[in-house]
Amino acid sequence: xxxxxxxxxxxxxVADDATFAELPDPVREPTGSxxxxxxxxxxxxxxxxxFAGSAGSAPDGPLGWPGxxxxxxxxxxxxxxxxxVVCGTALVEGVRAVLIAFEFxxxxxxxxxxxxxxxxxxxxxxxxxxxxxxxxxxxGGSRMQEGMLALTQLQRVARExxxxxxxxxPQIAVVRDPTTxxxxxxxxxxxDVVLALPGAQVGFAGSRVRPADADPxxxxxxxxxxxxxxxxxxxxxELRGTLGRWLRLLTRPSTTPxxxxxxLGTGAGTGASTxxxxxxxxxxxxxxxxxxxxxxxxxxxxxxxAYLDAYFTHRVAIDGDRCGGTxxxxxxxxxxxxxxxxxxxxxxxxxxxxxxxxxxxxRLIRLADRLGIPVLTLVDTPGAANDAEAERQGAGAAxxxxxxxxxxxxxxxxTLVVGExxxxxxxxxxxxxxxxxxxxxxxxVIAPELAAAILKRPPHEVESTADQLRVRPQDLVDLGVVRGxxxxxxxxxxDG
Numbered sequence: 259x260x261x262x263x264x265x266x267x268x269x270x271x272v273a274d275d276a277t278f279a280e281l282p283d284p285v286r287e288p289t290g291s292x293x294x295x296x297x298x299x300x301x302x303x304x305x306x307x308x309f310a311g312s313a314g315s316a317p318d319g320p321l322g323w324p325g326x327x328x329x330x331x332x333x334x335x336x337x338x339x340x341x342x343v344v345c346g347t348a349l350v351e352g353v354r355a356v357l358i359a360f361e362f363x364x365x366x367x368x369x370x371x372x373x374x375x376x377x378x379x380x381x382x383x384x385x386x387x388x389x390x391x392x393x394x395x396x397x398g399g400s401r402m403q404e405g406m407l408a409l410t411q412l413q414r415v416a417r418e419x420x421x422x423x424x425x426x427x428p429q430i431a432v433v434r435d436p437t438t439x440x441x442x443x444x445x446x447x448x449x450d451v452v453l454a455l456p457g458a459q460v461g462f463a464g465s466r467v468r469p470a471d472a473d474p475x476x477x478x479x480x481x482x483x484x485x486x487x488x489x490x491x492x493x494x495x496e497l498r499g500t501l502g503r504w505l506r507l508l509t510r511p512s513t514t515p516x517x518x519x520x521x522l523g524t525g526a527g528t529g530a531s532t533x534x535x536x537x538x539x540x541x542x543x544x545x546x547x548x549x550x551x552x553x554x555x556x557x558x559x560x561x562x563x564a565y566l567d568a569y570f571t572h573r574v575a576i577d578g579d580r581c582g583g584t585x586x587x588x589x590x591x592x593x594x595x596x597x598x599x600x601x602x603x604x605x606x607x608x609x610x611x612x613x614x615x616x617x618x619x620x621r622l623i624r625l626a627d628r629l630g631i632p633v634l635t636l637v638d639t640p641g642a643a644n645d646a647e648a649e650r651q652g653a654g655a656a657x658x659x660x661x662x663x664x665x666x667x668x669x670x671x672x673t674l675v676v677g678e679x680x681x682x683x684x685x686x687x688x689x690x691x692x693x694x695x696x697x698x699x700x701x702x703v704i705a706p707e708l709a710a711a712i713l714k715r716p717p718h719e720v721e722s723t724a725d726q727l728r729v730r731p732q733d734l735v736d737l738g739v740v741r742g743x744x745x746x747x748x749x750x751x752x753d754g
Contacts, residue, residue, distance in 0.1 A: 262435055263494075264337065265344040265361035268394045272432070272498045273348035273357065280346040281356075284379040286372065320371065323403040329365065337363040342397070343373050345380035347389065351502020353509060356384040358445070359394040362436070367397035369441060370404045374411030377445075381418035390428045390505055395446045398464055399439020412440040419448050426628055428508040430501065433479065433488070438464040447487055450625050451504060451576060453497070454479035454488045486578025486614060503574055507593040510600040511630030515670035515692065519569045519634075521745040522560040522676075523553075523698035542697050543732050543746065547724030550700040550731065554677045559698045562590060562605035562636045565676055569634070570594030573603070576622055583614030583651065588639070591622040593631065602626035604687060605636035608677055610643040613656035619687060620656075620663040627667045635664075635687045637675040640705065642683030660686040674744065675699040693740045700729040701739065 263271065269278050318326040334340060342364040348357050358380050360367040369377075384391045401408040422429060431449035433442065436459035443462055446452060454460060461468075461477035468477065475481055482488040492500045544550035553559065566573065573594030578584045589612075590605045604619035619635070626633045642653055664671060664686070671689035678684070679701030695701065704712075706724035715723060734740045 262362055262396065264363060265339065265359035265394075268396075268432075268434065269344065269346070269348065269357055269359050271494060272350055272392070272394070272501055274350065274352065278346050278348040278357070280344065281376075281380060281383055283340070284375045286375055319404050320407050321403065321405050326403040329403070333364045337361050339364050341372050341376060342367050342369070343376050345376050345383075347383070347387075350392070350505055351498060353390070353502060353505040355390045355392050355505055356380050357392050357394060360396040360434075360441070362396040362398075362434075365401060366399075367395075367441070368399060368401035368408070369397065369411045369415075370401040370408045371411065373401075374414045377411075377415050378418055381422050384427060385422055385425050388425075388427065390430065390509055391422055392501065392505075393429070393431045393445040393449065394434065395431055395437045395441050396434040397437060397439065397441035399441060409440065412444050415444045416448065419444065423450070423628060426511070426630060428505075428629060430504050430508070432492075432497065432501070433458055433460050433482075435459050436464065438462065438477075447580070450508075450628075452482075452488045453490050453492050453500065453504075454482065455497070456480070456491050456493060460488070483577070484584065485582050486580060486584045486618070487582075489576045489578065490574075500574070503572070504593075507574060507595065507600045508629055508631070512599050512632055513630070513670070514599075514632065516596065516601045516632045516634040516672040518672055518674045518694040518744050519565050519636075519676075521696040521698070522564055522568060523696060543743065544697070544700075544730050546721070547700070547727060547729045547733070548706070548721040550729055551678075551706060551724055553698045554679075554700045556698070559677060562607050562638055562676060565636055565674070566590065566594070566603060566605060570596055570601070570603075576618065576625075579614045579617030579621060579656075581614070581617055583612070583617070585612040585615030585618060588612050588643075589615030589618055591618050593626075600631050602631050602633045603636070604633065606639040606684070606687060608638045608640075610641060611639050611683055612643045613648055613651040613653045616642070616653075616656035616660045616686065620660045623660075623663040623667055623671070627663075627669045630669055632669055633667065633671045633689075635671060635673045635689065637673060637679050637684045637687050637693075637701075638677035638699075639680050639684050640678050641680035657682060657686045664689060675701055675740070680705060691741075694742055694744050695731040695734055695740050696744055697731055697746065699731060701734055702727050702729040 339361050342361050344359045429449040430451045431446050433446045433454045437446050458479040459477055460479045460482045479491050483491050544553055573592050575592035588607055588609045593600055593602050604622050623633055673689040673693040675695040677699055681704050706720050710720045710723045731743045
């Protein structure tokens with residue numbers, strides 16, 4: 259368990275000094291509706307602050323729960339807050355955002371009707387002023403003393419989140435200790451990016467309602483990160499800087515396509531071979547189809563990580579498919595700074611891509627599309643993972659979802675094939691009409707060895723089969739499959 263910061267303490271931790279301005283309380287009308295016209299009327303001298311006596315409030319809440327008013331009064335006296343959430347605007351590393359900070363000391367940070375009013379008002383303010391939203395969550399769930407009226411606040415929160423998403427504004431959640439129940443299932447897990455404090459209890463089931471034999475380690479920030487539900491676990495001292503980087507990157511839309519990276523391997527016209535691979539032919543391109551395959555498979559050929567390091571000044575990663583899986587060895591996704599503007603990236607790493615990798619890439623592309631951020635994809639895989647476990651994890655559906663995400667994207671997508679382009683598992687990440695290749699790459703409908711096996715050809719015909727498949731970078735240009743070979747001026751389509 260991590261130290262439990264109060265709402266004001268977590269705001270002070272992430273906000274630039276003296277920049278937090280609290281939003282006024284929305285006014286609850288007698289009909290039960292709420293507006294954001296101004297602060298609530300002050301409570302009477304004998305009434306719990308912000309509750310009984312205000313318009314629309316009944317003694318002991320909407321259910322008449324005995325002792326509820328007294329419990330709220332004690333919570334207000336103990337915490338100095340009028341509700342379980344504090345909402346306002348602040349600068350975070352110079353970027354203005356709406357902060358929603360939960361006060362766990364106020365009835366366990368639970369959500370009631372007035373909590374819902376504050377959350378709705380905060381999201382509406384964010385949309386009106388085009389600000390990103392940063393929920394700083396620490397809650398045990400919905401408030402029992404308000405029954406179903408408390409639980410239905412989750413529907414209100416979900417609606418506000420959807421409206422904010424449709425407005426093209428990012429939501430970056432920080433989940434603290436504890437984040438459970440509906441607060442995790444809406445403000446936390448429903449955010450575009452989820453950061454967590456180390457050791458925080460995070461899960462839908464709170465500690466008092468989960469099975470007695472449940473492994474407590476499964477309900478931690480670290481476990482949620484391993485399961486693909488949290489993007490990063492961030493120490494408190496790094497939280498402001500990390501949030502600042504995310505906010506800067508996600509609030510810079512652009513309509514200009516990302517330029518393809520420069521080649522890092524043999525390059526055009528260098529005359530140098532790539533490690534143990536074959537020597538290049540004219541203009542640094544492979545002489546045969548099999549030469550192209552060998553160069554792409556060379557262990558010394560630059561991988562996607564090297565391309566990302568060279569392309570971006572700095573970058574932040576998203577991790578996980580939000581369906582229980584990650585593929586950190588096969589797919590790198592995130593956002594980075596390239597020449598002063600934000601570019602999203604999804605990059606295969608040269609291994610067989612797992613279903614979680616495809617789903618994470620689809621998640622990345624859809625998020626970039628909503629925010630108006632151009633996307634760069636790097637293709638490098640012998641193909642999709644085809645083992646039994648991959649099938650159980652829904653490989654076909656995951657690849658189909660990525661095809662759909664790329665096809666539906668309104669933001670420009672640029673692709674560079676940096677190594678192996680193995681069949682549909684590679685094509686799913688490629689941008690139609692804006693795919694480029696390096697001299698150290700190939701793209702094929704199927705691996706030459708597999709093609710020969712299907713055609714019942716002997717092993718010595720694998721190399722000639724590679725030639726027949728026309729997998730070389732220059733072949734792909736001539737076929738009109740790609741726009742050009744980066745670094746090779748004479749191997750670019752006329753319409754490029």
